[in-house]
Amino acid sequence: xxxxxxxxxxxxxxxxxxxxxxxxxxxxxxxxxxxxxxxxxxxxxxxxxxxxxxxxxxxxxxxxxxxxxxxxxxxxxxxxxxxxxxxxxxxxxxxxxxxxxxxxxxxxxxxxxxxxxxxxxxxxxxxxxxxxxxxxxxxxxxxxxxxxxxxxxxxxxxxxxxxxxxxxxxxxxxxxxxxxxxxxxxxxxxxxxxxxxxxxxxxxxxxxxxxxxxxxxxxxxxxxxxxxxxxxxxxxxxxxxxxxxxxxxxxxxxxxxxxxxxxxxxxxxxxxxxxxxxxxxxxxxxxxxxxxxxxxxxxxxxxxxxxxxxxxxxxxxxxxxxxxxxxxxxxxxxxxxxxxxxxxxxxxxxxxxxxxxxxxxxxxxxxxxxxxxxxxxxxxxxxxxxxxxxxxxxxxx
Numbered sequence: 001x002x003x004x005x006x007x008x009x010x011x012x013x014x015x016x017x018x019x020x021x022x023x024x025x026x027x028x029x030x031x032x033x034x035x036x037x038x039x040x041x042x043x044x045x046x047x048x049x050x051x052x053x054x055x056x057x058x059x060x061x062x063x064x065x066x067x068x069x070x071x072x073x074x075x076x077x078x079x080x081x082x083x084x085x086x087x088x089x090x091x092x093x094x095x096x097x098x099x100x101x102x103x104x105x106x107x108x109x110x111x112x113x114x115x116x117x118x119x120x121x122x123x124x125x126x127x128x129x130x131x132x133x134x135x136x137x138x139x140x141x142x143x144x145x146x147x148x149x150x151x152x153x154x155x156x157x158x159x160x161x162x163x164x165x166x167x168x169x170x171x172x173x174x175x176x177x178x179x180x181x182x183x184x185x186x187x188x189x190x191x192x193x194x195x196x197x198x199x200x201x202x203x204x205x206x207x208x209x210x211x212x213x214x215x216x217x218x219x220x221x222x223x224x225x226x227x228x229x230x231x232x233x234x235x236x237x238x239x240x241x242x243x244x245x246x247x248x249x250x251x252x253x254x255x256x257x258x259x260x261x262x263x264x265x266x267x268x269x270x271x272x273x274x275x276x277x278x279x280x281x282x283x284x285x286x287x288x289x290x291x292x293x294x295x296x297x298x299x300x301x302x303x304x305x306x307x308x309x310x311x312x313x314x315x316x317x318x319x320x321x322x323x324x325x326x327x328x329x330x331x332x333x334x335x336x337x338x339x340x341x342x343x344x345x346x347x348x349x350x351x352x353x354x355x356x357x358x359x360x361x362x363x364x365x366x367x368x369x370x371x372x373x374x375x376x377x378x379x380x381x382x383x384x385x386x387x388x389x390x391x392x393x394x395x396x397x
Contacts, residue, residue, distance in 0.1 A: 048342060059346045060180040064187030066353065068195060069226045070233075071097060075192055090192045094185075104269075108262040115259040122291045216370035217361040223381040224326075224360040228353050235316045236271035239278040239308055240264045246304030247285045250297050259288060271312075273348045276336060279309050327356050 023031075051058050071093040078089035134140045140148075191198065199222075203214045244264030263285045270281030282305035290298035313329070327335075332352055339351025360381060364370065373380060 051343065055343070055346070056176060056180065057183060059343075060183035061187050062346075062350050064184045064191060065225070066229055066350075067097060067184070067188045068191035069222070069229045071188070071192060072195060073226055086193075090189070093192060094189055097188075104265050108265050111259055111262045119259070119288070119291065126291045212374060213365045213370040216374050216376060217364045220364045220376045220381050221357040221361040223376065223378055225353055225357050227378070227382055228356055232272055235312060236268045236278075238316060239271040239312060240268035242308035242311065243267045243278070243282050243285055243305060246301060246308075247289070250289055250293060250301060263288065273336060273345070276348070278312060279305060282308070327352065327359060331355065 075086075075089040075093045078084040078092065079086055084092075131142065131145055134145055135142075199218050200215075203211050203218065206214050241264070244260055244267065247260045247263055263281075266284055267278055267281045270277035273280075282301075286298055286301045286305060289301040332355075335351040335355045336348050339347035339349075339354075341347070343350070364376065369376070369380075
């Protein structure tokens with residue numbers, strides 16, 4: 001008995017064979033890639049939609065992941081190096097970060113309260129001087145100046161609405177603030193206690209053959225995330241010291257105006273949005289210099305902000321951050337812009353760590369490293385440590 005092949009049992013229509021024969025290999029490859037790319041974009045669109053709809057939960061949880069990336073190494077250091085019990089290391093880590101953030105917030109609020117009366121008085125006086133200058137130089141009336149100011153304010157409100165909506169969506173009410181804070185608090189606590197167990201539970205949702213790759217990819221991504229957080233703190237510190245020192249040298253700390261410290265803290269926090277954060281928060285220092293010291297010191301302050309931004313953009317981001325997370329500076333800029341467009345300020349904040357983490361995880365799986373290196377270390381993931389590892393290998397050999 002003749003055994004029919006699958007092709008014989010289900011012959012293709014002649015029209016389909018004719019169409020396939022008329023297609024060039026390039027078109028076939030392009031078609032194969034096209035539907036796969038569309039499938040990937042569809043999955044990404046679903047994740048973006050879920051992020052927007054569940055942002056009140058997702059954003060606090062992502063903040064908790066960043067905090068855990070900073071605190072887990074510290075907690076493990078206390079346990080392994082100083083033999084602390086796990087509960088004590090976790091408690092000190094979480095209480096310590098709360099104390100640090102609370103102290104920064106207290107400094108900002110207290111110094112702003114002390115300096116606000118002088119700032120308000122000087123702002124009104126400087127605004128009157130600027131109106132007089134415009135009237136004498138360009139012949140503008142008070143009505144014209146008011147009209148232009150209203151246009152500028154309306155434009156700023158319109159352009160910044162998307163950014164502000166992202167920030168205010170989590171904290172628009174006291175209930176949202178409290179709920180977000182509790183989610184951050186408890187999520188960070190559980191990640192400190194059993195972060196590896198949580199990831200292993202997620203891995204079990206994948207097919208058995210894919211679990212080994214997912215375990216290694218998760219460890220590689222976590223190393224990248226912890227490295228990003230530590231390097232970003234260093235970059236933010238440099239930005240805050242540079243702009244704060246410039247403001248101090250210009251004399252903004254004198255004359256009963258102690259807002260240099262909150263300016264430096266604002267720059268430090270803003271610098272966690274790479275590339276643009278230090279510039280946007282540096283505008284505060286420029287405004288204060290203009291109000292209290294005049295146009296020339298304000299121009300000098302602009303020069304300080306630009307200098308710090310150039311230091312970050314040409315030294316810190318390409319060499320320090322680039323070596324840490326293996327993301328090109330152009331990709332950093334585009335990721336921040338896309339994240340800000342999609343999710344406002346939280347989107348700009350999480351864009352780079354998300355891109356860096358998934359870049360390492362996908363590359364780890366695609367290269368098949370999980371077959372030979374199922375548990376990657378820092379020297380396997382962070383490029384800047386590979387040279388030191390090779391040097392140590394040659395020295396020992």
